[in-house]
Amino acid sequence: MFSPGLSTVAATIQTAIAPVFLLAGIGSILNVLAGRMARVVDRVRALEVLHPRSSGPEHERHVRELRILDWRIWVINWALSFCVASAVAICLVVALLFVARLVNLHIGTTAAVSFIFAMLMLTIGLLLFLFEVRLSLRAIKVRAELLEHDR
Template sequence: MFPLTNLTDVTHLIQLAIAPVFLLNAVASIIGVLINRLSRAVDRIRVLDERLSRAGPGTEARDEMELQVLRRRLWLIYLALTCEVLCALFVGLLIAAGFVGAVLGANVSLGIACLFVFAMAAFIVGLTVFLREIFLAVVSTRDRMR
């Protein structure tokens, strides 16, 4: 691979970087949803903590069970967020490596391929953990309604 020598080379490189940018957009959307769910869980924990500090013996056990579920959900959301942020970092590194490799004329194709595989693995694991958190939220809500 030769260093960038003209505007056509730069234009082609930018075109190649567009697809990972769409992936970054998707990951950013998922991160936004996860942060919203994290905020709601934290708010609910605060309400339950306040209620438990004033509660009588009748409602304490149910609130403690709900707190345990919320703690588990918080951990899952945190794990999913970590995976999605790692995915975004890998994609950012992938784009940067492509530009640096092109400018320096270095063959970085193996590094870019590895970064893409790592990004996809983090993306998939993050979505899987997110799905688990959704299942836990639905089951716990269904149990509370009974």
């Protein structure tokens, strides 16, 4: 039975440290995205209560905000999906590092492609996050009458 030496395992752990730190960062991003999703869902629920009781300009504002919130849910969902795909690909990279070292496989290209895929998925997820933030800013327009510029 093959038993890897302690130096082999230690060297592989050292190689895997950077991807593991990246996983921690992605976890933080996922936490932020999940928090934003929860706030959007809470706002949708609040507007669902107000929507049937509103009329006129107030109703139109509710409908407009609900449409933007629906779009934000879709964008956040995709951002979460891409970031999770990135995390899974990083996990695959770490696993490949260990498998390659333990059984002496030459799968550097596969590990590199997995890492590139992870970075691409993370980039798309972050761009979607930026887009969602921009959407949220579009939804928050303070009405002129509330600003009381006439005072």
